Amino acid sequence: MAQGCLKCLKITMCAANFLCFMCGVAVLGFGVYMMVTFKIAALTPTLASFNLANMLLISGIVITCVSFLGFLGALKENRCLLLTFFLILFLLMLVELTAACLLLVYEGEIANWVNEDLINGLEKAKGKTGNSTEVMSDWDLVQVQFDCCGVRNKSDWGDKVPKSCCKSECETPEPKYRDKGCLTTLKTLFEENFLTTGISVIVLCIVEVLGMCFAMTLFCHISRSGLGYKL
Template sequence: MAQNCLKCLKYTMCFANFLCFMCGVAVLSFGVYMMVNFRMAALTPTLASFNSANMLLISGIVITCVSFLGFLGALKENRCLLLTFFLLLFFLMLVELTAACLLLMYEGEIAAIVKEDLNKGLEKAKGKNLNSTYVMSEWDVIQEKLDCCGVYNASDWGDKVPDSCCPEGCHTPNAQYRQKGCLVTLQNFFEENFLTTGISVIVLCIIEVLGMCFAMTLFCHISRSGLGYKL
């Protein structure tokens, strides 16, 4: 009976890690797509390395590597791989909890950095050089996607209000500017998704704890039975 339960545990780990591996590949692919088609480096240079595309890319790589390690360790009943899988999950859980705490502690400082970067990006977009053209294209994308205009409102652009500030184009009769600034829109977006993000972190930590428990249970069984790689 115990052997059947442990076999069930082994194949459950294999199946769960295979699903995680496929999810990791999907996240990695989406991160590459976002990096190519949706860049904000010119708007928020200070936070450029922490934008959503890079985060998706890094997350995809980590998920695929760790899940493949867990899948192979369970399938081959390899104690070394299972122990490495356990330690990596434990380390990732600590990193996630630390990052969540830092975001809560330095929320005001992060908001100030984003505000400063947006103001600098807007000043560059008003310039008359090749770099300003690139920055302007990013502003057009952001203003259309987020339905916003300028940092605070359309007056930030002065007499150079771009067409992306108007839903139907600013050169049409009775054109109306988008009411909200991009800074307020970004703040509202993060506030609205704060609860969802917190729940996601908690669920992810629970999954990681379960994975650690399964890996250690299988590791102990292999150790008692004398199977697998000898440490």
């Protein structure tokens, strides 16, 4: 009976981790494709290194490495690998919960920081610092997609309001500009998706807890049966 449960647990853990590994490979491949195909910049100087392609690459690497560790540990019934898998999942869950708590506690400070960083990015886009071509294209894209203009309104652009701020043709005598600033639009978008983000974090934590329970249960079964790597 115990051997049957051990075999079922082993197969379940191998299948789940193999599925996660394939998802990680897909995310990693998509991140590489985006990095090679698209020339991605950022609206803000601070977030320049944290664009979508880089985040996909990092997420893909983490998912593939962790899932491969769990798959190999379950397949080989190796206690050392299973314990390492358990500890990494535990650390990842702590990091996610800590980030969520910090986001809630320092919501005001984060909003001010985002505001200042957007202003710096807009100043760069206006050509006051460095080459503004890439950043300007990003601002144009965001302003059209989110129906906004500048950080707070069109006055942030001064005398050189880009065409992406116009609701209609800018060549008209009195062009109609977009009313809302991009900071307000992004804040509203975050608030609307706050519940979805919270549920996603909770589901992710539940999956990680299940993975830790499976790993520790398999670890204990292997220990009692006298199999696996002797710690």
